[in-house]
Amino acid sequence: MPWVSYLPALAQGALVTAWITLAAIAIGAVLAFVAGIARVEGGRAVSTLALCYTELFRGTSLLVQLFWFYYALPLVGISFEPVATGILVLALHVGAYGSEIVRGALTSVSVQQLEAARALNFGRMHTLIHVTLPQAIIEMLPAFGNLAIETLKLSSLVSLISIADLTFRAQSIRNLTLDSAGVYSLTLVGYFAMSLVLMLVMRLIERWARRGAAFPRAAHS
């Protein structure tokens, strides 16, 4: 059973992958909310800025962004640790996609709700926090779940900027043992298992949010 001997190294790589993915999801979520809310609520300048960020990071490929931050930025004197670069770029990338989800959910809250809020003399901030966001977040969750899995998958690209994640470990083991089928099958299964866990967690969060423990049931349902 040669493949059993790969497991410790692959598990170490999987930990790095998990850490990078979770960090990128956390930072990306913050970026998504900031950019998404800026698109909807911001003034002209702010929303244009947010639009530029979104289009820039959605429109260029993640690998290009990674290499740009890793190889090109140091030439003008800005450089980070590889892991920090990986997390930052991944977060910026998925944050741009997430901001579209946030924007879509915010604009899909019914107009009557906003009118009611205005009739009750709620301020803009008050309306956003107590009326729009609680309803919008529930709508966002399924899309965010998909994006979380997308983040996990995309995190494999950080192996190309010399971060020892699961894919990187798989490459090194393959170069050592030449057992491609065994190593890559294990790696694929590893990623699949991590996706399933991520999916399960997102389901639980969704169920918890919909149950109404955190938010009152959406008024239009």
Add this chain to the structure above:
Amino acid sequence: MMYGFTWDTATPLTYAWSILPIILIGLTVTLKAAAAGFAIALVLGLVFAMLRRSRWRSVSWTTACVVEFLRDTPLLVQLFFLYYVLPEYGLTLPAFLTGALALGLQYSAYTSEVYRGGIEAVPRGQWEAATALNMTRMQTYRDIVVPQIVPRILPAMGNYMVAMIKETPVLSVITVLDMMALANMIGERTFEYLVPLTMVGLIFLILTLICSAGLHRLQKVLPKAGIPLR
């Protein structure tokens, strides 16, 4: 393949101008890979969607598992798998085809869901009406289902095509000489990565902006009710 090209690193602008021809050669490879990959994804996705609707539980369940697996594992690892494992079983493909196959496999999982959603959106009554009119399954698909789902699925398919174009740089890791690979080669020789990588990013940005504008127009032009095939 870089022989015969000279570059002028005097200023960023002249540098960009002198390497533009090389990058544009890479662009054709990128577009070809995306086109080949998308063709595979369209066909394979349809096959998966059909198998998923199979009458036999075992077939539909196995297909569901395969699709889920393809969708939840990274393209990069699938790419390495195909690139290194296929030759062990005697199937040695050129890197370009391996790359297109990997793109196609990953995206077939997405397109199969689009097909499935499109087919399921056709009301049950229409299937029953087709049965009542004694139409064969083939006729039902050709005359009833496909004309209605084409306008419904085209926008989603278009989005996936744009997404696929943006994922083609990954193919550079298995020695496909696309834009990304060429930009890296130029960077390695001149020790100046900023300009080539920025150019590649800009070209991708322009490409996706054009594609999204085109998709937006397409969505407006498409007839909502369906496209008659005859």
